[in-house]
Amino acid sequence: MPTSMVAVGDTLKTRRFEADSVQLFLYNAAIWNPHRIHYDLPYTRETEGHPQLLIDGPLQGDWLTQIVEEWLNGRGVLESFEYSNRLAAYLGDVLTGAGEVVECDDHGATLNLTLNNQNDKTTTVATARVRFQARA
Amino acid sequence: MSILTDEIRALIGTEVAPFEFEISRNDIRKYAVATGQRQRRYLDGDEAPLLFLFSAMMPVVPLNELLPDGRQPDSPLIPELPLKRIMAGGSEYRVHGRILPGQVLVCRQKLANLYEKQGSAGPLIFMVFENRFETRDGEPVVTEYLTRIAR
Numbered sequence: 001m002p003t004s005m006v007a008v009g010d011t012l013k014t015r016r017f018e019a020d021s022v023q024l025f026l027y028n029a030a031i032w033n034p035h036r037i038h039y040d041l042p043y044t045r046e047t048e049g050h051p052q053l054l055i056d057g058p059l060q061g062d063w064l065t066q067i068v069e070e071w072l073n074g075r076g077v078l079e080s081f082e083y084s085n086r087l088a089a090y091l092g093d094v095l096t097g098a099g100e101v102v103e104c105d106d107h108g109a110t111l112n113l114t115l116n117n118q119n120d121k122t123t124t125v126a127t128a129r130v131r132f133q134a135r136a
Numbered sequence: 137m138s139i140l141t142d143e144i145r146a147l148i149g150t151e152v153a154p155f156e157f158e159i160s161r162n163d164i165r166k167y168a169v170a171t172g173q174r175q176r177r178y179l180d181g182d183e184a185p186l187l188f189l190f191s192a193m194m195p196v197v198p199l200n201e202l203l204p205d206g207r208q209p210d211s212p213l214i215p216e217l218p219l220k221r222i223m224a225g226g227s228e229y230r231v232h233g234r235i236l237p238g239q240v241l242v243c244r245q246k247l248a249n250l251y252e253k254q255g256s257a258g259p260l261i262f263m264v265f266e267n268r269f270e271t272r273d274g275e276p277v278v279t280e281y282l283t284r285i286a287r
Contacts, residue, residue: 019172023170023172026166027171029170030167030171030191031167031190031191031194032191032196033194034202034206034208035205035206037205040206047205048205057224058190058227059171061187063171063172065185065186065187066171066172066173066174066175066185069175070174077231079230079231080229080230080231081186081228081229081231082226082228082229083226083227084225084226085226
């Protein structure tokens, strides 16, 4: 991806994320998150009122950084990243990460990113600023 | 009428004691697998993805100190507010350098701002926490602005 070929309106390759219970368990173990809503279904339903185990908000943020880094393909680095979870995402949801270049110059680009569920509802939005450079 | 009193606003700028967090290659590798990462440098643990730092913020406390919902007790930086239900509001990260295995990062936490807005279902209080991750030599690595919302 030569940086001269990046233009406003370019879209990133979409990626589908569908965490299963094993991935959800491993993620929460890796970040040391003992909140029951990610592994205890009876508690999650009966006490918290959710229909299913919840996909962590920061995991969704991480997924959006992944589609940026896959688009960069080693030609740049993240300078800043901002994300916000807008809607609960549940185990079994099929989430699609997408992004678009909204600003661009010789030095870098700004990308708007979304993670949408199978009903085309946005669960997470993000903005990334990247700086073009070869990775060390 | 403001629900944020002068007494509550006076807490802006409050800091807690910094803590250190050692970046381990094995922890990076586990995180990379668990997040479905595809970049080889992360899968090999040669560098940590940005949101790996979220794990740094999870306190390691004894089992008998966990709350009934499983969570660790809340940060002492969360002030006593008239609104009790706390929700995540998102994060903004400014990246100054790479997160590498073997580094010992120092995290300095501060209540950076408190402000209120009128939501569709009533008032909301926004709490902004600044988490500065630095090397032991004081070189900034990542600065996070984490927002939590009380309603």
